[in-house]
Each structure stands twice: as structure tokens, then as C-alpha cells.
Amino acid sequence: MLDTRLPLETPEGIELVVTPAGPSARLHAYLLDLLIRCGIYLAFFIPLHFLGRVGSGLFLIIYFLLEWFYPVLFEGLRGGQTPGKRYCRLRVLSADGTPLTFGGAMIRNLLRIIDIMPTFYVFGLFSMLMTQRFQRLGDLAAGTLVVFEPRPAIAAPDPDAGASPLPVALSTVEQRGLIDFAERRQQLSADRQVELADILGPLTHQSGEEGVNRLRAFANSLIGRSA
Numbered sequence: 001m002l003d004t005r006l007p008l009e010t011p012e013g014i015e016l017v018v019t020p021a022g023p024s025a026r027l028h029a030y031l032l033d034l035l036i037r038c039g040i041y042l043a044f045f046i047p048l049h050f051l052g053r054v055g056s057g058l059f060l061i062i063y064f065l066l067e068w069f070y071p072v073l074f075e076g077l078r079g080g081q082t083p084g085k086r087y088c089r090l091r092v093l094s095a096d097g098t099p100l101t102f103g104g105a106m107i108r109n110l111l112r113i114i115d116i117m118p119t120f121y122v123f124g125l126f127s128m129l130m131t132q133r134f135q136r137l138g139d140l141a142a143g144t145l146v147v148f149e150p151r152p153a154i155a156a157p158d159p160d161a162g163a164s165p166l167p168v169a170l171s172t173v174e175q176r177g178l179i180d181f182a183e184r185r186q187q188l189s190a191d192r193q194v195e196l197a198d199i200l201g202p203l204t205h206q207s208g209e210e211g212v213n214r215l216r217a218f219a220n221s222l223i224g225r226s227a
Contacts, residue, residue, distance in 0.1 A: 032084030076105035111138035182219030
């Protein structure tokens, strides 16, 4: 597959490394979604066939809505994933690494009318092969890209930090935040790690690099690593 790793920096200053999905993977996802739509078309066509012209008109309306708004609704409301993309572990993001907006989903999908020209996505395929991020024309207009979804990381201990019990009780969400910080700190610059750790100074009673190490020790304790 024609894929390459791409570093992105989010507006929050977090550096992400994503892998844009090339034509092969996206074709697989498209074919799966096409099969789903064909199954829905068939389910409606059989009963509507007996209604004559009225049924034919209703079927054309259903065809139009599914063809153009199936991907818009799924991508806009389901985190950038249609069923086909979800099965192939693909996701649509904004070009800066932030989650896809509903407006972005609408623009990228409604402009498929250009990508599909002159036949079967020739313009779209040419655009993907000519851009570093494999963006078709709709992606370029909407400021989006399709990436492989990373597999969930398994919480692993940070052996260099030791372990330290929390001085106060934290909620589940707050505990998850500490663990996420420890797991993803390598994606942050040293200055950004210190900046985030200093926000939790009242918890760690430390500042600078000592505060970062203290948070790592708390995270080790939360995931069951002994000191």
C-alpha cells in the first residue's frame, strides 16, 4: 500500500504521527460500504417494485439520499468512520489532526462528484497519487485526510519512574488522564511535558522535571506497578 508516516501538530501543541491511507486501503473500505448500500437498495427495491411509477420515484429518492448522505452522516456523526472504514481501521481527520467536523464531512463527500470524473474516481485517484497525504480533491477542499487508526495502546509501566501512591483520591477520569499523560509523554516536547506537569503542581508539590517524574510515578501506581 502506498502509505507513509506523517507528523502533525495539533492546535494544543501535541505532536501526532499518523499514517495516511493510500488508494488500496481506501478502495477496500469503499467496496464494503458499497456492499452495505447495495443491500439497503435491494431491501427497498423489492417492495417498491410493486408500486409502479410511485415506487420507482420513491426508490430514486432513497438512492440519492443513501448515495450522497450515507458517508456524510456516518463520518460526521461517528468520528470520521463509515462502517467500511471502521472495519478497515481507517478514520477521516481534519488536516491538523483534530477530529473531523460535520462541515468537513459534508464538503469532502459532496465534492465526490468531481473526484469521480471522468469515470470511476480517475480525478480522485490522480489527486491522491500526486499529494503526500493521499488527499483526493474533496479532501483538499475540506482540509481533511484519511489515516489508519492506531491500535489501542496497552497500559505499560514506566520502569524509570518508580511508583508512588496518590496523595489524594482522584476520579476515574482524572486517573485516566494521568495514565494517558505517562503513555503519551514521548509524543510531547520536554517543555510541553513540564508545562502540563506544572498545572498539577498542587497534586505533585513539585515543579519542572521533578513534577513530570512525579506524575509518571503516580501513573505507575495506578496501573499496578510496585515501587
